[in-house]
Amino acid sequence: MSLRAEAHPEQAERLKTLYRYQILDTPREEEFDEIVALTAQICDAPISVINIIDAERQWFKAEVGLGTRETPIDTSICAHIILDEDFVEIEDTLNDPRLADNPLCLAETGGLRFYAGARLVAPNGMPLGTLCVLDNQPRQLNDLQRSAIRVLARQVMKQFELRLALRDQEVLRGEIDHRVKNSLQTVSSIVRLYLRSVEDETARDALTAVQRRIDAIGALHEQLQGSSSGQQIDIKRFLERVVGLLQETAPDNVRIHAEAVHAAMDSDTASALGMIVSEFVANSLKHGFSDAQGGNVTIELKEQGGEMILACSDDGLGSKAHRPKLGKIGSLGTNIMNAAASRLNGNFAQELDENGSRLFLTFPLAD
Known part of the structure; x- marks a missing residue:
C-alpha cells in the first residue's frame, strides 16, 4: 500500500x-x-x-x-x-x-x-x-x-x-494610477505644444498654470502607483518629483532645492502640499528673478514637536521687484494655496522683504 x-x-x-x-x-x-x-x-x-x-x-x-x-x-x-x-x-x-x-x-x-x-x-x-x-x-x-x-x-x-481581495485591490489601484498618470502626461504635452504658439501673456500664464497643476497631480499618481501601502506615499519622493518637474520650466540661472523628511502621508495631504509648493515656486520664478539675476528657491519639509513644517523661500528680488496687480491667474494661485492650507488644518503665512519671499505652513500630523 x-x-x-x-x-x-x-x-x-x-x-x-x-x-x-x-x-x-x-x-x-x-x-x-x-x-x-x-x-x-x-x-x-x-x-x-x-x-x-x-x-x-x-x-x-x-x-x-x-x-x-x-x-x-x-x-x-x-x-x-x-x-x-x-x-x-x-x-x-x-x-x-x-x-x-x-x-x-x-x-x-x-x-x-x-x-x-x-x-x-x-x-x-x-x-x-x-x-x-x-x-x-x-x-x-x-x-x-x-x-x-x-x-x-x-x-x-x-x-x-x-x-x-486587498492584494487585488492594490493591483487595480496601481493600474488606475498608472493610466491616470499617463493620461495627465499626454494632456501636459498638449498644453506644452499650445504654449509654443501662444503670444498673449495672459493666455500663456493661464496655460502655464494649468500645466503646472497637471504635472503636480501626475507626480502624485506616479508615487501612488509605486507605493505599497494603499493610499500612503513617501512625501519626500513626491516633493522631489514635483520640484524636478518645476525645475524643467525654470530659467537656467535659477536652481530649485528640496529637502524633505521621509514620512508616509495620504494622497489628500500630499496633493495639498504639492499644490502649495507648485504655486510658490511658480510665483518666485515669475516675480523673484530677472534675466540678469538668478538665484535659488528652497523647499523644506520637516517634523517638529508632533507637527509638520513646510518652509518655502527664495533669495530673489523680493520687495524690490516690480509686482503688477494680481490678475485672475495670480489670484487663483493665491486662493489655491489658501484652500490647500485650509484642507490641512494648517497655519499659513507669507512674507516678502528685500531679501526675497518666504512661505510657512504648519499642520498637524495625521493620526
Whole structure:
C-alpha cells in the first residue's frame, strides 16, 4: 500500500487556486497563530496546524506542537483528508487503512494516533488544506470541539480571502494610477505644444498654470502607483518629483532645492502640499528673478514637536521687484494655496522683504 495520498482529481485547478492566494512561504502572522493556539486549547490537543497542501510538500501557515514549517507530501495525513469530506475525525490512525503504514503514526514514541480536521475550501470548491488537531493517543472529540474546528477553519479561509481581495485591490489601484498618470502626461504635452504658439501673456500664464497643476497631480499618481501601502506615499519622493518637474520650466540661472523628511502621508495631504509648493515656486520664478539675476528657491519639509513644517523661500528680488496687480491667474494661485492650507488644518503665512519671499505652513500630523 502506498503511503502517499492520490492527487486531487482536479489537481491542476486546485494548485492554480492555491497559488493565486500567495500563501506559501509567507511569514508567521499573529492572526493565524492565535487560531491554532485556540483550536488546540478548545480540543485539549498537543498539536494544531493550519496545513496547506502543495504539489510535493505540506506547508504550515501556523502550528503549535510541531516546531517545523513543512514536511514532505509522502507522509502527509492532510493530503488524504482534502480528498474526503469537509470534516474528518479519525479516532485511531492505525485503524485507518490510509494511515496504517504511515511512519508518523507508527512511531513508538510520539506517534500521531488521533486526527481531526476541517478542510479549507476556496469559493470555487477547491480544497487548499486543513485546520486540524492531532494527538499522540486515540480519542474522540465532543460536539463543541468539532463545531469549533469547523468555525475556525472558515475563519482561516476568510482571512485568506481578505488578503487576496486587498492584494487585488492594490493591483487595480496601481493600474488606475498608472493610466491616470499617463493620461495627465499626454494632456501636459498638449498644453506644452499650445504654449509654443501662444503670444498673449495672459493666455500663456493661464496655460502655464494649468500645466503646472497637471504635472503636480501626475507626480502624485506616479508615487501612488509605486507605493505599497494603499493610499500612503513617501512625501519626500513626491516633493522631489514635483520640484524636478518645476525645475524643467525654470530659467537656467535659477536652481530649485528640496529637502524633505521621509514620512508616509495620504494622497489628500500630499496633493495639498504639492499644490502649495507648485504655486510658490511658480510665483518666485515669475516675480523673484530677472534675466540678469538668478538665484535659488528652497523647499523644506520637516517634523517638529508632533507637527509638520513646510518652509518655502527664495533669495530673489523680493520687495524690490516690480509686482503688477494680481490678475485672475495670480489670484487663483493665491486662493489655491489658501484652500490647500485650509484642507490641512494648517497655519499659513507669507512674507516678502528685500531679501526675497518666504512661505510657512504648519499642520498637524495625521493620526
